[in-house]
Amino acid sequence: MVTVTRTYEFSASHRLHAEGLSDSRNLDLFGKCNWVNGHGHNYEVEVSLSGDPDPVSGRLADLDAVDKVVDETILTPFDHRHLNMDVPEFRGVNPTSENLTLVIWNRLAASWDAAGLSGARLHRVAVRETPRNYFEYYGPNAPN
Ligand code: NI
Numbered sequence: 001m002v003t004v005t006r007t008y009e010f011s012a013s014h015r016l017h018a019e020g021l022s023d024s025r026n027l028d029l030f031g032k033c034n035w036v037n038g039h040g041h042n043y044e045v046e047v048s049l050s051g052d053p054d055p056v057s058g059r060l061a062d063l064d065a066v067d068k069v070v071d072e073t074i075l076t077p078f079d080h081r082h083l084n085m086d087v088p089e090f091r092g093v094n095p096t097s098e099n100l101t102l103v104i105w106n107r108l109a110a111s112w113d114a115a116g117l118s119g120a121r122l123h124r125v126a127v128r129e130t131p132r133n134y135f136e137y138y139g140p141n142a143p144n
Contacts, residue, residue: 003123004060005048008070010079013040014095038082041129043097045074045104050123061120069115073107097129101137109139 015038016030026034035041047070055059078087081096089103105125112122126136 001050002060003048003050005046006066008045011042011045012081013038013085014083016096018094031081044128046126048124049120051120061117065116069111073111074104097127097135101125101127101135103113105137
C-alpha cells in the first residue's frame with residue numbers, strides 16, 4: 001500500500017464560541033478565536049490517499065481529479081469566507097479545527113467516487129490552523 005499526500009491552502013475567518021459555556025470561559029478557552037467579530041487564519045490542508053498503484057499507469061490516482069474535488073468541495077466554498085456564516089455545517093456547530101477537519105473529510109468522502117477516485121481510498125485529512133496546531137482524521141473506520 002502506498003500513501004500519497006496533496007497539500008492545499010485557504011484563508012477564512014471564524015469565531016469560536018460554545019453556547020454551553022460562559023462568556024469568560026469561552027474567552028479563556030478560545031482566546032482571540034473568541035473575538036466577537038471573528039478573526040482569520042491561513043489554513044493548510046493535507047489530503048492523503050492510500051491504495052495500490054494502478055498496474056498500467058503506475059499511479060495511485062489522478063492528482064488532477066484530487067485537486068478538482070478539493071477545489072469544488074473545500075477551497076471554493078471556504079476560501080475568504082466566514083466559516084460560521086458561509087459553511088452550512090457550522091450553523092450551530094463551533095468551527096474549531098477539530099470540527100473543520102471532520103467537515104472536510106465528510107465533504108471529500110461524499111464526492112470521492114463521483115470524482116473518479118474510487119481506485120484509491122481517502123486515508124487522512126489534516127488541517128493546520130497555526131504553526132503550533134495540527135489536526136488529523138483518519139475516517140470513521142480507523143482503528144482507535
Ligand atoms: Ni481562530
